[in-house]
Amino acid sequence: MRIELVLGDITEQRADAVVNAANSSLLGGGGVDGAIHRRGGPAILDDCRRLRASHYGAGLPTGQAVATTAGDLPAQWVIHTVGPVYSTSEDRSGLLASCYRESLRVADDLGARSVAFPAVSAGIYGWPIDDAARIAVDTVRSTPSQVSDARFVLFGQDAYTAFAKALNP
Template sequence: MTTITLVQGDITRQSADAIVNAANSSLLGGGGVDGAIHRRGGPAILEECRALRASRYGKGLPTGQAVATTAGELDARWVIHTVGPVYQASGGDASLLASCYRESLRVADELGARTVAFPAISTGVYRWPMDDAARIAVETVRNTPTAVEEVRFVLFDDRAYEAFARQLD
């Protein structure tokens, strides 16, 4: 049984086997969580992302998919990069957002990760409504078979923390 915990704070300060990055499809860094992970994790993450772009993901990582790299200088073994849907562009397609969590857990299982820290995927510049994103995230993690022992949602502010806490009640 997977334990789900909530933490308010900075995902780049978490100690976990894997930290999930809400990446953009380029895998080359960006704003929000993505930029913070690349800045704190250092150049090793970007190097591996560039190699992935040069090999398997020439057109970028598709929305809803996930891939792992080193965690560089973060207190983790791996970063699992997943591309969340843009709310307006996807028409609010919940299956794409759920896929981010499912695919990240699948990659975590392949790696042997036991603790995984997730941000609230797509809730920043991709504008997914927080309450709906929290519902999708919690339901998907609860209903996805995985060997991961702890899923930790690391939430940046009070609003996000409260939305996820309501889903756990």
């Protein structure tokens, strides 16, 4: 698997699948989640509502992933994953790693070969960017997958720098 870094907007990525750092409601929110829902249009929210009405009535559990259409995004699918909120009193790194593993599993189930990831949990959920980058890169590197192009799309220079250090220690 080739892993690359992109400084930019995840909603502009041409990839088979784009990963959304969603909240458990699957009904949109702020940050990456809000941007994906706004740019992708109502088809994504419609799919999310169907998921909530069927399999995920209580919401998507932290560390899990599920796919919907990508609507108007330049991708085929959106893979929604719920990252953990950072805690200084509890080690939740396994849940963060699970977000990436489960996203790759869903990508494999879909037949996706290219996947664009955000820095899950590194925004409003408060995960320190250096640690978030290490967990993300290590997990994607070590997870067996049919995905041939994994791309981390970072919104700011600090995140890009942290991911570059994790990718090339």
